[in-house]
Amino acid sequence: NEILRLETISKAYTSGAGRRVQVLDAADLCVNAGEIVGLVAPSGAGKSTLLHIAGLLDNADSGRVYISGVDTSQQSDRRRTATRRNDIGFVYQFHHLLPEFSALENLMLPQMANGRSKATAEARATELLASVGLEARGHHRPAEMSGGEQQRVAFCRAMANAPKLLIADEPTGNLDPETAERVFVTLVKLVRETGLAAVIATHNHELAARMDRQLSLSGGKLIPL
Numbered sequence: 001n002e003i004l005r006l007e008t009i010s011k012a013y014t015s016g017a018g019r020r021v022q023v024l025d026a027a028d029l030c031v032n033a034g035e036i037v038g039l040v041a042p043s044g045a046g047k048s049t050l051l052h053i054a055g056l057l058d059n060a061d062s063g064r065v066y067i068s069g070v071d072t073s074q075q076s077d078r079r080r081t082a083t084r085r086n087d088i089g090f091v092y093q094f095h096h097l098l099p100e101f102s103a104l105e106n107l108m109l110p111q112m113a114n115g116r117s118k119a120t121a122e123a124r125a126t127e128l129l130a131s132v133g134l135e136a137r138g139h140h141r142p143a144e145m146s147g148g149e150q151q152r153v154a155f156c157r158a159m160a161n162a163p164k165l166l167i168a169d170e171p172t173g174n175l176d177p178e179t180a181e182r183v184f185v186t187l188v189k190l191v192r193e194t195g196l197a198a199v200i201a202t203h204n205h206e207l208a209a210r211m212d213r214q215l216s217l218s219g220g221k222l223i224p225l
């Protein structure tokens with residue numbers, strides 16, 4: 001059950017000095033439902049670029065991105081945006097929760113933006129928070145929570161619209177090792193429960209080693225580790 005497929009994805013940037021940098025060079029990737037793929041490579045190797053393209057936030061220079069078998073490169077911008085909102089959840093190094101809203105509200109807003117009623121959104125938000133052990137934090141704002149708690153809420157938000165694919169860029173990069181461990185375990189539990197496909201970029205080799213598959217980026221290509 002293939003969720004994400006990247007075919008011969010290439011992307012180059014032109015640096016300030018006018019030098020062309022080929023960040024991705026015919027990179028291929030396939031991720032199935034229920035599979036957690038770790039992306040481990042040094043800073044500057046192109047992880048964020050790859051994740052942005054896989055998450056339909058950025059376009060490749062060439063190549064194709066399939067989500068659930070649909071070639072998104074053939075879709076209109078509007079259609080791609082809809083696919084991104086419905087099918088893909090994002091988590092970053094920093095939580096990016098809305099500071100003036102409670103945890104529950106942060107999980108309800110994206111659902112209501114996708115057409116869910118307030119009551120349905122609140123029920124799902126409550127259930128998600130409970131699944132990561134934060135049932136008592138629903139009415140707290142992000143600033144009233146610890147870094148690990150904030151990051152667990154960010155995972156819940158990524159899951160709020162029941163995506164098929166989770167994309168995480170250094171999700172534990174800002175946490176101390178113990179907190180990173182707990183947050184990682186929660187993430188794996190969420191992914192396993194929902195049968196999601198996940199691609200997680202990390203500098204943490206220990207965590208990556210516990211994923212289903214590890215890939216690195218070298219010479220603009222994805223290679224098994």
Ligand code: ADP
Pocket residue numbers: 043044047048093169170173203
């Ligand atoms: P990226 O995911 O592309 O590394 P981030 O937003 O996580 O970017 O980090 C911002 C900057 O900090 C980047 O230029 C990156 O090179 C650097 N950086 C991020 N994490 C680390 C790390 N663990 N060690 C060294 N440099 C890092």
Ligand code: ADP
Pocket residue numbers: 013014015021023041042043044045046047048049050
């Ligand atoms: P990583 O996430 O592995 O740290 P990135 O994908 O962020 O790597 O960056 C890969 C390379 O592409 C780096 O050399 C970075 O400086 C360059 N780069 C990334 N985004 C841009 C951009 N918008 N414009 C120019 N260069 C970029």
